[in-house]
Amino acid sequence: MSEALLLSAHAREEIDGWVARYPKEQKRSALLSALQIVQHENQGYLTTELMDAVALYLEQDKIAVYEVASFYSMYELEPVARNSVSICDNISCMLMGSETIINHVERKLGIKIGESTEDGRIFLKKEEECLAACSGGPMMQVNHVYYTELTTDKVDEILDNLE
Ligand code: FES
Secondary structure, three states: OOHHHHOOHHHHHHHHHHHOOOOHHHHHHHHHHHHHHHHHHOOOOOOHHHHHHHHHHOOOOHHHHHHHHHHOOOOOOOOOOOEEEEEEOOHHHHHOOHHHHHHHHHHHHOOOOOOEOOOOOEEEOOOEOOOOOHHHOOOEEEOOEEEOOOOHHHHHHHHHOOO
16 A cells, blocks of 8 residues: 555545645645644554655655654654643643643543543643643643633533543
């Protein structure tokens, strides 16, 4: 199978959408989004084969893709869980109650930060540095979606709706 065929039709369509936002010679600019899309479709983590497929699809060196995937905390290179949840604990979010949210989520899921639920449904990533949505704190990122102005009720609704 061609490496690029490892990417689903849906993933290729979404990546194409990102590529179209940049000048033709700047395909590389779509790399961060492409990796997030592919990771989301692969139960929350990237494999070497998938990174290679993204490299081929975006006409990049494989090593450049590995560097990006291993540098940014939003990518996982080992199996974790189907959904990745990051709760911001930086200063603004902390002042707006992130600790209450973290404690609530840990209690609700029965796991600590850095762990996955036994059913493989949710991975609670290590506490994140600022996710650049400070005015909406406390906030969390679930897969690639941001949720702001969290309350414990809002968190329950979001987490209960994850597959
Ligand atoms: S401090 Fe939480 S998003 Fe910036």
